[in-house]
Amino acid sequence: MNKEKNTLKAKENIIDILETIVTANRVFENIENVTGCCDLIGSVNAWVSIVFLMGLDLDSNSIRDDELLDKYTEIFEKGCESKISSADAARLIFSKTETEVYGDLKKRPQLKSIAA
Numbered sequence: 001m002n003k004e005k006n007t008l009k010a011k012e013n014i015i016d017i018l019e020t021i022v023t024a025n026r027v028f029e030n031i032e033n034v035t036g037c038c039d040l041i042g043s044v045n046a047w048v049s050i051v052f053l054m055g056l057d058l059d060s061n062s063i064r065d066d067e068l069l070d071k072y073t074e075i076f077e078k079g080c081e082s083k084i085s086s087a088d089a090a091r092l093i094f095s096k097t098e099t100e101v102y103g104d105l106k107k108r109p110q111l112k113s114i115a116a
Contacts, residue, residue, distance in 0.1 A: 011094070014053055018090035021046050025080045047076045054094075056101045057113040068104065068111075072097065 048058050051072050058069050079093035105112055 023086040052113045
C-alpha cells in the first residue's frame with residue numbers, strides 16, 4: 001500500500017513538473033513569435049530529464065537512439081501545441097509517454113534509467 005502511494009505521489013510530482021514546463025514553453029514560444037528570437041528556452045532538454053524520471057534513459061552512453069529521442073520530443077511538442085490547459089496537456093503528455101516508455105522498455109530493457 002505504501003509503495004503504491006509513493007508511486008502515485010511520484011507520478012503527480014512528474015505531472016506537476018510537466019505542467020510547469022508546458023507553461024514555460026508556451027510563454028517563451030509566444031515571446032519568440034513576437035520578437036523573432038528563437039530557442040529562448042531548452043524545454044526539450046528538460047523533457048529528456050522527465051523521461052529519465054519516468055524510467056527511460058534517452059541519453060544512455062551505451063545506446064544513443066535519435067529515433068527514440070525524436071519520438072519522445074514529438075509527444076512533448078504536440079502536447080505543448082494542443083489548445084488545452086497546461087494541466088491537461090501535462091496529463092496527456094504523461095499518459096502518452098508512460099505508455100511508450102513501458103513498450104520501449106519491454107523491447108530494450110538496457111535503456112532503463114536508474115530512476116525507475
